[in-house]
Amino acid sequence: MQVPLAALTEPLRATLVGSDATIERVITDSRLARPGDLFVPLVAERDGHDFIGAALAAGATAALSERSADNLGLGLAARLLLVAHTGAALNDLAGFARARMSGSVIGVTGSVGKTTVKDLMAGVLATKLVTSASERSFNNEIGVPLTLCNAPDDVEALVVEMGARGPGHIAALCELAHPRVGVVTVVAGAHLELFGDLAGVAVAKGELIEALPADGTAVLNADDPFVAAMAARSAAPVLTFGRAAGDVRAGDIALGDDLRASFLLTSPWGSASVHLAIAGEHHVTNALAAAAVALDAGISVESVAEALGAATISPWRMEVVTTPGGATLINDAYNANPTSMSAALTALGALPARRRVAVLGEMAELGADAEALHHEMVSQARSLGIEVVAVGTDAYGIAEVPPADAAAVLSSLGEGEAALVKGSRVAGLEQLVSWVVGG
Template sequence: MASFTIDEIGRATKGELLQKGKANYVSGVSTDTRTIQDGDVFIALKGDNFDGHHFLTTACEKGAGAVIISDKEAGNSLPDTVSVFLVADTKQALEDLAHFHRMRFHVPVIGVTGSNGKTTTKDMITALLSTRFHVCATQKNFNNEIGLSMTLLSMTEKTEVTVVEMGMRGFGQIAELCRIASPTIGVVTNVGTSHIGILGSQANIAKAKGELIEALPADGMAILNGDDPYVKAMGNHFAGKVITYGTKEHSTVMGKDIHYEESQTRYTCAMFDEAYKIKLNLLGPHNVYDALAATAVARILGVDYRKIQKALADFQPIGQRQTILDVHGISVMDDSYNANPLSMEMAFRSLKQLPGKHHYLVLGDMGELGAFEEQLHYETGKKAANIGFDGLITVGPLCRHLARGARENGMTTVIETDSCEEAAKELSHLAKPGDIVLVKGSHYMHMEKIPGLLVTGD
């Protein structure tokens, strides 16, 4: 974890030193008194449902060497052994400290964004680069200002490459993350319809995601999905080097001769003047795209292709992303982490890759689609019917439009429910041993409960 002198904290945050404590430096940064270490600086973050100022006494009792506050009165009763800084915004202070620390390092910093696949792509990049470098990377999907800042603050003298995931819900948010991280390489996976309810159009989503490429230095590198016209266009006015990847059109990094097998995907990766076979223990074309993006980063930074082959063959995504569970002889693909129309279609195609007596869908509402929510749910149901499944169970009010789209386009077994419990009960009657089931929906729908309910029979 990053250490700072008291003077560096003041310079980085432009904070007012209200009280100089005993220590001349801090050995780490904390925003949580449950994990604070002796000698850390504690930053009292404030949110809609929490206020770190309420925990200042606890932070000091646990050994904080300094605290950063935005409420001046909260610092009045703190022990005189602790340095106290006053700032206008404590979250901004955290970001400023993270940026200050990041700029101590002259190493590649890779920013990853996109509507779908950014966490898996980030994790693949990390896996491939870790075969050669000491890598600092975003944990899980902690991709907002706080998560990104804590990732940067975990850089050490051993760090040779940093990989950060960048999420957004509106204009300016990627730009702010880039201000903190100063990325040198930018990866954009795709532009879908998630957050369209906030931004209003795919073109606006592309503009918001494109802030990553706009923030890169002139000697930086943009790695772009060449099969996505919104993403490919981001390279048109970029002064640095552009590397494209894809499977449909000629790109710098190409996935060719793709074969989808039971629980595996095989393809040939062609890049520059080399070509080599890749095996993924993953399903669906979207994972090929994620692997191509990761391969582009790894080869550019000098990772040997044989190490890439092995790392991709060994790669497994984190939980609730196409995890295959055996429930009483029924294969359940738990892809319940989150959902939007594009990721739904990707999951449909992955499910069809698995052999089974019947293929069923259990789908929950997709959020943040705004005025387009009814239309996009209907179109998702239509795609499910066109791809061809043996039955559909929906959960939630928005998925009634999805059910209608499936029913009106030829799917005959369509069951609408209002809860995960009801859906699990219907699924227990519908699915039999040897069948394949996809469970997917937006995170707030808690679709991850369904496999467990199916196990217990509740």
């Protein structure tokens, strides 16, 4: 979004201090500041106003502020938009940006796979349309406004990831984003402490489908009963995807030694062979979701198949690397819940290796069933001939080890051996991978 500061005074109910200038990007992290940026200081555990000076010194063009330049200790040259509340102003700014768009917003949610679907979808849509998408997992009340604000003015397809940590969260994000297309991946046991049970998760995720206009499209996973049932909540036409059922399906699925899946994509728009660029058979379903949106947008099935064969995803998700010792290491450390953990263990079990080790961190926010769910993962691992090393948690019912010991186990693996590193975000196990792979 390129816009003069003066044009923002009315929608943000703001007062411009200093000369007018054009901003091109909105940021909330002063460390990222560069010319053309509008820095938005949010007030949470730390008060972002304390970093306005640093952002401007680093080159930011202007900053929102609830305080005057004098109060902030800034000079007369400081360029500020004075507002009553910076958090509310960020939402107003996102609404202003959304109103300027003529392209479609595609919302993506689900307990598992939403970031991967977002990445794959953006990669496919970008072959034919001016496309923008949420960075990394920018899917909350801060990330979604930033995604809207930072989309290019000529965007034709904006893919917005939407997360929920409670009922009403996705509905609030939809009020900002006004999606025309909504995709729901899976309803699974993530954040059960907050939702209570799977039915509660389904209610929250389905808020995206309820927000769609009648001329939009609801894209639903036909293999997941909770997701498929959301069709009844949609005023928009429904397009389904799935491996076992759906309008957009996968047949003849095969998995290579590199864990990359191949399949025959079948749809009402025709069929084509796909060879994914990313590892893990479970990503076939994610690819089908992305394909369904792209086909609905008018992209040919041949172009979709070709793009899926080149599309990549965000870091620390089923990254297959080789350790200095020659072992194959699956870095899936970004996050974990029982569904994604089970899929990752299955992927490790499919690798041709004489020894397989899973280095696992905690699966957080699972509620009352947390112990049983962790133990289930150990049982699955053992059934696949996988050794389990638990890092920083005794939830798996086995002795936990410190990160240094886990790193030693991984470093000891050699050619013909394989490992998985996975845990919830709080475990931060990507650092472990960095130690081992980076030496």
